Amino acid sequence: MSKLNLQVQCLENFSGDLPSYESDLASGFDVRAQIEEIIRLAPGERALIPTGLAFAIPSGFEIQARPRSGLAIKKGISLVNTPGTIDADYRGEVKIILINHGKEPFEIQPGDRIAQLVLCPIVQASFEKVDVLSETSRGAGGFGSTGVN
Numbered sequence: 001m002s003k004l005n006l007q008v009q010c011l012e013n014f015s016g017d018l019p020s021y022e023s024d025l026a027s028g029f030d031v032r033a034q035i036e037e038i039i040r041l042a043p044g045e046r047a048l049i050p051t052g053l054a055f056a057i058p059s060g061f062e063i064q065a066r067p068r069s070g071l072a073i074k075k076g077i078s079l080v081n082t083p084g085t086i087d088a089d090y091r092g093e094v095k096i097i098l099i100n101h102g103k104e105p106f107e108i109q110p111g112d113r114i115a116q117l118v119l120c121p122i123v124q125a126s127f128e129k130v131d132v133l134s135e136t137s138r139g140a141g142g143f144g145s146t147g148v149n
Contacts, residue, residue, distance in 0.1 A: 001025065006119060007056035011093055014052025016111060028066060028116030031094065039108040041100040046080050049096045049114055057088040057119070064118045065096055071114075076102025079115060086117075 001024075008018060011034075019029040033039075034052030041047055057063055065084035071077040080097040096115045100106045108114065 004058065004061070004119065006058075009054040011052045011054060013050055019053070019117070028118045030068065030113040030116050031096065033108050033110060033112045033114045035108065035110050037110070041098065041106045041108065043100050043103055043105065046097055046099040047108070049098055049108060051094045051096060053094050054091055055086065055094065056091065057086065059088050060121060061088055062086060062120050062122050063094070064120050065094070065115050066118060068113060068116055075106050076100060077106055
């Protein structure tokens, strides 16, 4: 597996260790809530949670913020804009928009793992205006047009 150097700045509100991959083949690394006191999310409520980290993402890449599967299945906790995109030219603190889709209130403790970030390559499109698009067997069918299964 190839690795790319990713510069990370620990901001004043950061404490603890740098993010790391939890297994050899993991695609995402966890980020933690850098908060001073517990944040309680009622069902349906959302909150912007600081991570205390900023990144110098290399040109040609982005970081995607994704939910942690354990929080999603066990507690109904997700990200409002999943995946969230952190562009290569952004140098501010990464913050995670958590939402409670569960039936019970959820408490975010200082230092809790709240999301995973994935470094992804990107390709920008060069737009070409055309009068007609090429045809496919699917055509303009969408939203279930290929069947239930």
